[in-house]
Amino acid sequence: MLFHVRMDVDIPRDLDPEVRADTVAREKAYSQDLQRAGTWPHIWRIVGEYSNYSIFDVTDNDELHALLSGLPLFPYMTITVTPLATHPSDIAAG
Numbered sequence: 001m002l003f004h005v006r007m008d009v010d011i012p013r014d015l016d017p018e019v020r021a022d023t024v025a026r027e028k029a030y031s032q033d034l035q036r037a038g039t040w041p042h043i044w045r046i047v048g049e050y051s052n053y054s055i056f057d058v059t060d061n062d063e064l065h066a067l068l069s070g071l072p073l074f075p076y077m078t079i080t081v082t083p084l085a086t087h088p089s090d091i092a093a094g
């Protein structure tokens, strides 16, 4: 199942800089592991915002929830999930 996910990041300004750097580094490693596995096939920065648009390819809602809630930056994010279905005019879908 494909999901479009928007992540808006809002790290508190008073967060310890070392904690911030460690959390962002762990977020990158977590994301790149899932990208290599094919579970997180796309991630795009939204221009001018500390936000991204991502595509997740997972088995079901529960898997997506587990992955998103495991993000190191999860406590500092607002996440919007949109489930995707095949468009009838998509030539790639046959």
Ligand SMILES: O=C(O)CC1=CCC(=O)O1
Residues within 6 Å of the ligand: 007, 009, 027, 028, 029, 031, 050, 051, 052, 073
């Ligand atoms: O910077 C972001 O958009 C948050 C994020 C998600 C995965 C990652 O590496 O950073």
